[in-house]
Amino acid sequence: MFLHEERPFCDYSLPLNPQQNNYTFCPPEWKVAVLRSQCRDAVKVDVEAQLCAQQIRVSLQGRELWDKFRGIGTEMIVTKSGRRMFPACKVSVTGLNPKTKYVLMMDMVPFDDNKYKWSRDRWEVNGVTDPHLSNRFFIHPDSPALGERWMQYPVSFHKLKLTNNTLNGLVILHSMHKYQPRLHILQTPDPCGPHSGSYLRFTFPEAAFIAVTAYQNSEITKLKIDNNPFAKGFRDHGLNNKRQREERPVQSSIKRPAESRHETEAKNPAVLKTLGAGDGADLTVSSSEDAHSSACRVESAAARNPFISAFMNRGTADTACGLEDWGESLKYPSSQDTPPTSHYTSPDHYSTRSSRLPNGVVALSTQPPLGQSTETLRCRRFSHLPQSLRPQDGRPAEQPQPSGAGFAAILGAGAAAVKNEAQRQPEFEYPLPFPPKVSRVHLPETTLRSLDMTSDPTGPRPLADILNRIGGRGEASPGKFALAQPAWPPMALGKEALVQPYQSPLDTSGDFLVLQGMLGYPSGLAAGAQLSNGHTDPRVPPGPPAEYPYKMPLLDFYVNEYTGK
DNA sequence: TCTCACACCTTTGAAGTGG
DNA sequence: CCACTTCAAAGGTGTGAGA
Numbered sequence A: 001m002f003l004h005e006e007r008p009f010c011d012y013s014l015p016l017n018p019q020q021n022n023y024t025f026c027p028p029e030w031k032v033a034v035l036r037s038q039c040r041d042a043v044k045v046d047v048e049a050q051l052c053a054q055q056i057r058v059s060l061q062g063r064e065l066w067d068k069f070r071g072i073g074t075e076m077i078v079t080k081s082g083r084r085m086f087p088a089c090k091v092s093v094t095g096l097n098p099k100t101k102y103v104l105m106m107d108m109v110p111f112d113d114n115k116y117k118w119s120r121d122r123w124e125v126n127g128v129t130d131p132h133l134s135n136r137f138f139i140h141p142d143s144p145a146l147g148e149r150w151m152q153y154p155v156s157f158h159k160l161k162l163t164n165n166t167l168n169g170l171v172i173l174h175s176m177h178k179y180q181p182r183l184h185i186l187q188t189p190d191p192c193g194p195h196s197g198s199y200l201r202f203t204f205p206e207a208a209f210i211a212v213t214a215y216q217n218s219e220i221t222k223l224k225i226d227n228n229p230f231a232k233g234f235r236d237h238g239l240n241n242k243r244q245r246e247e248r249p250v251q252s253s254i255k256r257p258a259e260s261r262h263e264t265e266a267k268n269p270a271v272l273k274t275l276g277a278g279d280g281a282d283l284t285v286s287s288s289e290d291a292h293s294s295a296c297r298v299e300s301a302a303a304r305n306p307f308i309s310a311f312m313n314r315g316t317a318d319t320a321c322g323l324e325d326w327g328e329s330l331k332y333p334s335s336q337d338t339p340p341t342s343h344y345t346s347p348d349h350y351s352t353r354s355s356r357l358p359n360g361v362v363a364l365s366t367q368p369p370l371g372q373s374t375e376t377l378r379c380r381r382f383s384h385l386p387q388s389l390r391p392q393d394g395r396p397a398e399q400p401q402p403s404g405a406g407f408a409a410i411l412g413a414g415a416a417a418v419k420n421e422a423q424r425q426p427e428f429e430y431p432l433p434f435p436p437k438v439s440r441v442h443l444p445e446t447t448l449r450s451l452d453m454t455s456d457p458t459g460p461r462p463l464a465d466i467l468n469r470i471g472g473r474g475e476a477s478p479g480k481f482a483l484a485q486p487a488w489p490p491m492a493l494g495k496e497a498l499v500q501p502y503q504s505p506l507d508t509s510g511d512f513l514v515l516q517g518m519l520g521y522p523s524g525l526a527a528g529a530q531l532s533n534g535h536t537d538p539r540v541p542p543g544p545p546a547e548y549p550y551k552m553p554l555l556d557f558y559v560n561e562y563t564g565k
Numbered sequence B: 001t002c003t004c005a006c007a008c009c010t011t012t013g014a015a016g017t018g019g
Numbered sequence C: 001c002c003a004c005t006t007c008a009a010a011g012g013t014g015t016g017a018g019a
Helices: A002-006 A028-038 A047-053 A063-072 A147-152 A218-227 A229-234 A242-247 A261-267 A289-296 A306-311 A374-381 A405-411 A415-424 A445-450 A463-470 A494-499 A554-563
Strands: A023-025 A057-060 A075-077 A090-094 A101-119 A122-128 A136-139 A161-163 A177-187 A199-203 A209-212 A351-356 A362-367
Touching (some): A101 A147
Antiparallel strands (some): A023 A136, A101 A136, A177 A209
């Protein structure tokens, strides 16, 4: 769905995932599998999986904006009908196998075991967390897609919606609880072969937030209004509000309210606190570059506000991260042909580890580069740049903007040249300019031929529609696009789904689908919190595997795609 | 603390218009 | 036929009243 709107692909041979609802439950077995893989004592390195996975790197896009929010204490509204996140999670992925299909999913996991309350001007711990509800994934609408697709542009999860209602199938959160996004990269199992897919997950503690039903911190409200285009009507400090405009028709110069805490702290580095290793008990680590930096730079001094200090990390940026950031920080994939020389090959990202589980699933987990300081990492990262381009503070220096022809080059035959350039400087981040309207772009004939331009209403949208949405529209709006969705087998949702459980064509064992089936591995793996080394994970409730009666397993989905059912 | 109606906004596609 | 403009619809957003 969103693919059509934001990203052009010259190869449209693969079917898109047209599911109107991209949410599904998290199989508890996955948790166990990943937790096992992340327990170092239990890791049995699988050489094959390691080769395919250890280069995979994920970084959160829009860091400046996230930093702004984290500096104040990010809040996300949850509503009964579902509310989008702002900022939305947008990640860039590198290191995937370009010719392998992957499913990208996102869910929210508790950040800690606390429940919070807003006390006058700050967040305070208010008891222990309520029982965590069953995880629900938001499956990226492009899934499944080839690795080269995922790596070509940052992957946005802006359509993910948060809710506190268990009946609507969205990602469910408890209000006044703190969560962090978690990205799942699932290598799709081969429907014609053994069902073994690699599996990785990356959490983003820098994007942690407290779920609320109404904003508590007015500074968060201001920040959202200032940055969210849909809230533009509330800018000018509320004077766009009709009522207030009528009350105050003339307001030539409006003074900003008192300097926000965020701004104050940004100007006073001594006030800044880094995100501590308080999540250390959590085996999940951040995959993103700056989260790693955070973990490496834990400061011992306690902030006045423990919650806010938990959000704080590094200096805040002054530049707003607008819609244009989809092109910024675009990372071209580094060479896939060059195997790494050591296990930890990504100086500024977390590397991956893998383990073969008893059920045959290769579980992969992220690990920080051990024994390396942040400065070391940064020095290495920019070592290939001329001295003049190396940032003084470890941040990327401003790079010269490539010409507008860069977009066409990516689209057409020029893509190879761009890639070669990226291979020469694999860590270099190329800002990508907005492409012009497609009507003014002359694409090579070979490129046009490679696109599926059929008039089949169930097929992909014309190239013009794709590209016109890219220019100047980083965030896709719902519009009327849903009407144009191809008619795929309906995915039962919510109450309706419970009435009409999905009957897997592959699973004849009963009316209920046990979610191991989503990956195709046997259901004998006991669900629970007990790890193989005896540790327990408090997030994984003990008990039998949950049964989810109505979601089509991913494997079935892929098989249906391949077999044309 | 939560829900809901509301005004305001962006985004989108269709229809209309003119060269 | 193409480019551009206008319009209406859909839906995202925070606000504020009330439960």
